[in-house]
Amino acid sequence: MGDPFSAIYAVRSGFFKTTVVHEMGHEQVVGFFMCGELFGLDGVGSATYNCTAIALEDSEIVVLPFALMQDLAQENQAMQRQLHQILCREITRDHGVMMLLGSMRAEARLASFLVNLSARFVRRGYSPSDFVLRMTREEIGSYLGLKLETVSRLFSQFQKSGLLNVQQKHVCILDPQRLQQLLATST
Amino acid sequence: MGDPFSAIYAVRSGFFKTTVVHEMGHEQVVGFFMCGELFGLDGVGSATYNCTAIALEDSEIVVLPFALMQDLAQENQAMQRQLHQILCREITRDHGVMMLLGSMRAEARLASFLVNLSARFVRRGYSPSDFVLRMTREEIGSYLGLKLETVSRLFSQFQKSGLLNVQQKHVCILDPQRLQQLLATST
DNA sequence: CGTGGGGTTGACTCAAGTCAATTTGGGTGG
């Protein structure tokens, strides 16, 4: 954050979080990015980045100089459309998170988070039901607008009710169906 | 929402809200737009709009066909940059809302909302301290992740503590300084 | 002049936060 904007970044391997900081040191996670996903888009409009990105494990990224992308977009219509799509998808993604933070109960938030992760893993050819979280409970909580204790309690509760198995960072989803249904649990 | 995407919209006069709907009817306000602001950006990436826009009073809009804007951007570098900036600003704006929803107490959320409105009014040459809300308590609540009763109570509380005067939709900010300080009230 | 949607207020409830004690497990240095 604050660095002059010059490029956007594609995750080649590994796992990242992005955070924004509020007045006076309070910080919040605004996104998690895995292989094949892009971050740094928030800098496009301003002279500097508005987020800080942090690798949650050893990772590799591809640097995409934005000036170059703009030139390509100017020459090539398909490329331009692609670029706009990328920016817009970030907007839509954020709206989803706003929805989650604004109107879902803690239970539904965590369920939504897990369903989302699962979908992203499966798209990459990993198991949809068996994965390792790269982030801490505190980071999950920050992203979901919850305290770390609440996140921990919810994991335990989900486990007790047979939805999944948790062993620290290792999660195994047992009943994806019921997890999905939790999302609809209205306020 | 759901209509085929074709254009973005600039508010020429009046006031709009945009909403997204969650599984099964539950709806949330994701933005308010006044004179000079743009909405409909959420449709850029997909074939259809992801939000519904609703005028909160008699309003006029300028329709900006997106295909046309893309053509212009392709010819003109400054135009292209402008367009990217517009999209990105929406992302940054959303991050701000995520921060608000994820980590601020009810009091701070409403204060933030009022400070933001005030800044936008003053930029348009209106009074920063004296304005009429075009939206209901319920819409404010939906946007801020609060219930309408909570919003109403907060207005009363702010009034009692001399921060502002409220008379239904008419708001008069008495102590902008202290209102600003409320934002820092950490969780 | 009645009607109804929006707003206000009070009493009560409960989901999530806070504080604090304890466990787990990975990583490090002797």
Add this chain to the structure above:
DNA sequence: CCACCCAAATTGACTTGAGTCAACCCCACG
């Protein structure tokens, strides 16, 4: 290789901020 260390995670007891439910008021509109 083992013992220790410490950050992360878990769990319990208690508190509290915001939600819920319900009664009532205000005022714009037909």
